[in-house]
Amino acid sequence: MISKACKYGIRAVIFVASKKTEGLKFNIKQIAREVDAPEAFTAKILQFLNKNHVITSLKGPYGGFFIEDYQLDQPIINIVNAIDGMSVFKECGLGLKQCSSVYPCPMHDQYKIARDALLNTFQKTSIRQLAEQLNEGGFYINNQNVLAENI
Amino acid sequence: MISKACKYGIRAVIFVASKKTEGLKFNIKQIAREVDAPEAFTAKILQFLNKNHVITSLKGPYGGFFIEDYQLDQPIINIVNAIDGMSVFKECGLGLKQCSSVYPCPMHDQYKIARDALLNTFQKTSIRQLAEQLNEGGFYINNQNVLAENI
DNA sequence: TTCAAAAAAGACAATTTTATCTTTTATAAA
């Protein structure tokens, strides 16, 4: 659906956003641990998201990653777009290079509905919303499940 | 969304199904040409779909691939399941190993709606339906677009 | 001004997916 890089990126951004009120910055090690993502790979992703102004970083001691006010109300699609691009939301369900209502594959109409539903989800959901849900409790962005203790 | 292998597979199956009335078999070369897919790769895919009883093949002269009556009313999800498996329709939108209504990621509910819509599309659409649409005209399974002549 | 901490940058490696090529097996007709 979307790449692992993108999923790591969204989780990392949500985590950073959820801690904004504390006014702290977080380094890669902390972020990667909190969202169960590979450290070095996540570093690359966040570095890229900083370039794309999705989040902000500061080098040096007391540096790290944080999110600025103007960045908090971005839709999640901004993260997806930065990392994966928008092609998933335009591509043909059967892989045709060209597929639209004027030159449709046999699945076009139905597939488009599902594809648009996914796009809509990413468009209408903001970083702030997900961060707030996380803070309210009952939602998770890592695999450190209490239930897993039973294994 | 789904793999290229899977898309090639669906296109190939629809093509073969659309020609069923003619009672012919088609070899890899013909099929690959008709659906604009790499020949050797498509061979592997169809070989696999034969093993999974999605289509049928016969070796030797006058052999090739064809679809049997009992195979024609399969939903497209059978092809997806054989090649990609069902994991896309179960996976978390943010990549968590475990994500459900009891242990949801912050996007769970919204993502599930879109994911289910996609699953539904593949479940409710049959090979026969797509083959018929193709035969009725106005739908395409290759990139040989007439409009492309204008380039 | 020096030092330590952190991200940035660059090179590289592993894995997965996509793709090709060669050899073997099955089959139908002559």
Next chain:
DNA sequence: TTTATAAAAGATAAAATTGTCTTTTTTGAA
């Protein structure tokens, strides 16, 4: 029974994605 044809099987290769490691740059505090 031979021959030609087509899929099956197996080995490899190319490309894309995921992941790691090392070096460089930035920056704040002591």
